[in-house]
Amino acid sequence: DIQMTQFPSSLSASVGDRVTITCRASQDISTYLNWFQHKLGKAPKLLIYGASSLQSGVPSRFSGSGSGTDFSLTISSLQPDDFATYYCQQSYGTPWTFGQGTKLEI
Amino acid sequence: EMQLVESGGGLVQPGGSLRLSCAASGFTFSTYWMSWVRQAPGKGLEWVANMNQDGSEKYYVGSVKGRFTISRDNAENSLYLQMNSLRAEDTAVYYCARDWRQHLALDYWGQGTLVTVSS
Numbered sequence: 001d002i003q004m005t006q007f008p009s010s011l012s013a014s015v016g017d018r019v020t021i022t023c024r025a026s027q028d029i030s031t032y033l034n035w036f037q038h039k040l041g042k043a044p045k046l047l048i049y050g051a052s053s054l055q056s057g058v059p060s061r062f063s064g065s066g067s068g069t070d071f072s073l074t075i076s077s078l079q080p081d082d083f084a085t086y087y088c089q090q091s092y093g094t095p096w097t098f099g100q101g102t103k104l105e106i
Numbered sequence: 107e108m109q110l111v112e113s114g115g116g117l118v119q120p121g122g123s124l125r126l127s128c129a130a131s132g133f134t135f136s137t138y139w140m141s142w143v144r145q146a147p148g149k150g151l152e153w154v155a156n157m158n159q160d161g162s163e164k165y166y167v168g169s170v171k172g173r174f175t176i177s178r179d180n181a182e183n184s185l186y187l188q189m190n191s192l193r194a195e196d197t198a199v200y201y202c203a204r205d206w207r208q209h210l211a212l213d214y215w216g217q218g219t220l221v222t223v224s225s
Contacts, residue, residue: 001168032210034210034211034212036151036212038151041217042217043110043201043214043215043216043217043218044143044151044201044203044212044215045215046211046212046213046214049206049209049210049211049213050209050211053209055211055213087150087151089151089153089212091210091211094165095153095165095166095167095168096141096153096156097153098150098151098152098153099150100150101150101151
């Protein structure tokens with residue numbers, strides 16, 4: 001199985017900050033990398049697909065980059081609604097696998 | 107409006123069985139792959155299984171192979187997960203999600219249903 005490693009596992013930041021979350025795959029996954037936002041008790045939300053494509057309806061302050069084994073999610077200016085847990089996920093090979101998550105806290 | 111609503115969760119003893127359902131609305135269910143994803147308490151997300159539109163392709167994570175079965179009824183716009191030989195480590199919130207096959211991403215998710223395996 002392809003292992004996905006995210007770092008940091010938690011991050012403290014303030015409204016208006018620029019933050020970057022990193023995800024590393026255990027093998028080359030091309031750009032088959034998605035990013036999700038998850039809030040407690042809510043449905044996870046797709047933010048970025050194909051490593052860098054912004055899902056419809058997602059604010060443009062979210063962006064993704066990378067290919068191969070190294071990827072990143074950047075939030076350009078944190079808003080109060082952005083405090084949540086973020087997961088990367090690879091869809092290059094079955095089983096699909098997620099990173100362990102990055103909890104973004106105020 | 108697109109909706110996915112899971113049901114069927116609850117408390118079950120180790121070794122028992124449970125069948126989860128996911129009712130889909132607001133999109134043409136029969137044209138999409140569908141997935142199940144779970145989150146154990148205090149843990150991250152784990153993809154469990156997916157299947158194609160007519161059920162001819164089904165894939166599972168190794169830890170549930172031979173115990174869980176994904177299925178669907180396109181006439182009823184419903185997705186199912188039959189879970190047998192349940193273990194304590196299967197305790198989790200189970201989400202169904204639409205599989206956006208063109209981009210290999212899970213683009214819409216339900217709110218989840220909690221399964222607790224305990225004696």
